[in-house]
Amino acid sequence: MTMGSRGTAGLPANITHLTQGARTRGGIGESTLRPDGTLKVTGEFAYSSDMWHEDMLWGQILRSPVAHAEIVSIDTAEALAVPGVYAVMTYDDLPTDVRHYGLEIQDTPVLAHGRVRHHGEPVAIVAADHPETARRAAARIRVGYRELPVITDEASATAPDAVLLHEDRTDHHAAHVPHPNILHRQPIVRGDVAEARRRADFVVEGEYVFGMQDQAFLGPESGLAVPAEDGGVDLYIATQWLHSDLRQIAPVLGLPPEKVRMTLAGVGGAFGGREDLSMQIHACLLALRTGKPIKIVYNRFESFFGHVHRHPATLRYEHGATRDGRLTHVKARIVLDGGAYASASPAVVGNASSLGVGPYVVDDVDIEALALYTNNPPCGAMRGFGAVQACFAYEAQMDRLADAVGMDRVEFRQLNAMSQGSVMPTGQVVDSPAPVAELLRRVKAMPLPPERQWESSEGVDVRQLPGGLSNTTHGEGVVRGIGYAVGIKNVGFSEGFDDYSTARVRMEVVGGEPVATVHTAMAEVGQGGVTVHAQIARTELGVTRVTIQPADTRVGSAGSTSASRQTYVTGGAVKHACELVRERVLELGRRKFGPYHPAWATAGLLLEGGKVVTDAGEALADLADVLGDEAVEIEREWRHRPTEPFDPRTGQGRGHVQYSFAAHRAVVEVDTELGLVKVIELACAQDVGKALNPLSVIGQIQGGTTQGLGIAVMEEIVVDPRTAKVRNPSFTDYLIPTILDTPTMPVDVLELADDHAPYGLRGIGEAPTLSSTPAVLAAIRDATGLELNRTPVRPEHLTGTDTGT
Known part of the structure; x- marks a missing residue:
């Protein structure tokens, strides 16, 4: 790893003392170890699937074997007759009139009613005293289906005689789309593309196909619902957003939110696949029906049907360019398959369209992005969130256009690269560092691995x-190729979403030592947020001991662990609450020790190493003496700068709060006779604003890079175009990179602070997923000379x- 200089942007003046003056160990800027790391690598960490209750029952879901069909009948008599079965529930057994849920659009039925719209849709649920009993009983539920024609692509979705997937759509997106089977549409129009095309000396066109990717997280969906004496339910669940789950669950159960108490259980990875509900409502329904705890654990086959995909x-x-290599215009049409239900598709469309040009300066742009309703598996959030698909296409186009102009591919990108002050196609000014050309320079300057090693x-x-x-192969026909790519990703929720987080911080003396306790609802899904929160508390409060409370709904929402937002937003909330606690502690000290310490009345007091000190380092008092038997506790919400919705006709608007950038160089070796590819190296240069934990930063970049590698050369959920059935729902047939597939990954980290963000940080986890895929494809094209547009x-x-093609 190389840690680059902070550059001319530097750090905001108001945080210099935090990064340079604080002496408490384990604070911001240090590579502190994860508190859950040892437990996870030794197999001792308790995941949600490990939970147990002595009198619990097991839940099982019956799923549709067909993708589109009318439900003619459901007979549960045989299932109920199985010894050990406590309950069987269908749509007609749901307790309230609220029987649909969804992240943005409530179009997903809790259990199928009238018809099923995708392969694997839940139809009925069973509770039994043993998991095998529950599976056998579910298999005895008799469902009569009358199959319907399937919609699998844009042509079948928008044909004049197309069956409407959701006949009664009344959501706010409907007025903006030309057909009811188009879920959402967002154009981005700026300048005059027709006129710009006339000025272009070179024009290249391309059509690209991007496969469906699975999040492939380590731990399949699981959870435990326990009925409570007050008529409510306690749910222990692996999720990405506790309060979003709560908002969708409580109305279906007919309970007020305070009677649905949610606690985050151990999460075995997420990458967007846990933003939507899976078995949460089903477990709670069965627990309330039977009066017993219900545990549901998907196997890997069920997991492929239990969450959304990319x-x-x-x-x-x-794309067009002049003879001297300047971009003239970009025109694009991006069609995303959203599958049977909406999930996060509207937001994915917004990202794909608004970021569809890439990190380049183009005055004339005409982009249309849309998402379809089809009978394919539902798709929603996954790392990179719409920007990944666009980056794959626009980076291939940049290579083709550079070749047409006759320029070096990296130099062509640098010539057209955006920088701070550039204007996005949405009209938004980029008001923080955008070192696109520098990242390309750095990644190109890295030493190449030896050939035929x-x-x-x-x-x-x-x-x-x-x-x-x-x-x-023994290497006789192996050819080397090198490829480059760079991408742009937004950070945080966009388009006017009220993106905030809440933190509760408590400071007290325990065993004679000052201790800070941090409580948020942030879902720790493996990204290392619990580590960073402790680092923030040590830095701001000057204590060594920090306790991170389990995430639950007893504290305000932290938003979703997605969009590279948690360190920015929940970290910002923790920092804000700590600052308020610090001021209250200092005020307490002024009241207690004012007569003895005149410095209490001066500015520049800090908390370091368990002491109150001046900014010059003069120790004034121990924190234990200041606090005594008192505790200081504050809970606060924190918001970043507001965004605004994109105009539905032109796409203009300040839609994003922050941008992140990463560049990759891929080196591959290809046996052109056998069609085999080995990625030798994936070098990355990325601006992270401020590396709060350098070790975790590198892990995030390498993890995102590996997922980009997967979609480049092996990962794809294959759906039969005739039946819309998933053909490979297992890790036997759906391949993901292993350690033997993972190349060397040198990383060059640049730190150019965003003055609007806490500590100057920039979201990290998604940007490397964008540029790694097109870099690998570019390297394979370089080795083979083939077009390779999918x-x-x-x-x-x-x-x-x-x-x-």
């Missing part, structure tokens, strides 16, 4: 060859039988 997409682009005196190391340990690249695309 939107597959078809993208058509046109498997050729040594010790003989061939097959692990270094395409095909790996399967030893399918992801993932398969062997048949490389052997001359299929170019992937």
Whole structure:
């Protein structure tokens, strides 16, 4: 890892003393270790699937075996007759008139009613005293289906005689779309593309296909619902947003929110796949029906049907440039397949359209992005959130246009790169550092790995060859390729969403030592937020001991662990609450020790190492003496700068709060005869604003890079276009990168502070997922000379039988 200089932007003056003057160990800027790290790598960490209650029952979900059908009948008699079965519930057994839920649009039925709209849709739920009993009983539920024609693409969705997936749509998006099977549409129009095209000396066009990706998190969906004496329910769940779940669950149960108490259980990864509900409502319904705790744990097969996936997409682009390499215009149409239900599709469309040009300066833009309702699996949030699909296409276009102009591909990007002060196609001015050209320079300057490194005196190391340990090649036809890409990703929720977080901070003396306690509803899904929150408390409050309370709904919402927002927004809330606690503690000290310490009346007091000190380092009092038997506790909400909705006709508006940037260089070796690819290296340069925990920063960048590698060369949920059924719902057939597929990943971290963000930080986790995929594709194109306009690249695309178009 290389930690780059802070550059001319520097750090905001008001936080200099926090990063340079604080002496408490384990604070901001240090690579402190994760409190849950040892437990996770030794297998001792308790995940949601490990929960147990002595008298609990097991829940099971019956799912539709077809993608689109009318439900003619449901007979539960055989299932209820199975010994050990306590309850069977269908749509007609739901306790209230609120029987649908959804993140933005409440179009998803708790259990299917009237018809099923996708393969694997929940139809009925069962509670039994053993998981196998519950599965056998679910299999005995007799459901009569009358299959209907499936809608699988734009042509079938918008045909004049197309079946409407949701006939009674009344949501606010309906007026902005030309067909009821189009879920959402967002144009971005700026300048005059037709006139700009006439000025262009070179024009390139391309059509790109992006496959459906699964989040493939470690721990399948699971949770435990326990009925309470007050008629409510306690739910222990692995999720990304406790309060969003609560907002959707309580109305279905007919309970006030205060009677649905939610606690975050151990989460085995998320990447967007836990933003939507899975088994939460089902477990609570069965617990309230039976009066017993209900545990539900999906197996991997069920998990593929139990959460949303990344939107597959078809993208058509046109780019123009002058002879000297300046971009003239970009015209694009991005069609995202949202599947059967809305989930986060409207927001994904907003990101794909508003970021669809990439980190480049273009005055004339015409982009249309839309999401379809189809009978394919529902799609929603996944790391990169719409910007990933667009980056794959626009970066391929930038390579093609550079070649047409006759320029070096990196230099062409640098010539057109945005910087601070540039104007986005939405009209928004980029008012924080945007070091796009510098990131490209840095990643290009990294040393290249040696060629044909498997050729040594010790003989061939097959692990270094395409095909790996399967030893399918010895390198005779292996060709090297190098590719570059850069991307732009928004940070935080956008388009006018009230994006805030809440933190409760308490400071007291325990065992003679000052201790800080931090309580938020932030979902720790593996990103390391609990580590950063403790670092913030140590920095702001000058204590060594920090306790992080379990996340639950007893404290205000922290928003979702997504959009690279938690360190920014919940970290900002923790910082804000700590500052208020610090001021109250200092005021307490002034009252207690004023007669003895004149410095109490002066400015510049800090809390460091368990003491109150002046900013010059003069110790005044121990915090334990200041606090005594008193405790100081404050809970506050914190918001970043407001955003605004994009205009529905032009897409103009200040829609995003912050942007993040990453650049990649991929080095691949391809056996062109066998169609095998080995990614040797994925080097990354990224601006992180401020590395609050450098070790975690590198982990986030390398993790995002690996997911981008997966979509480039192996990951795709395959859906039969005739039946809309998923063909590969297992890790046997859905491939994800293992340690043997993961290349060397050198990282160059640049720190250019965003003056509007806490500590100057910038969201990190998503940006590397964008640029890693097109960099790998560019390197494979460089090695093979093939066009390769789809992801993932398969062997048949490389052997001359299929170019992937």
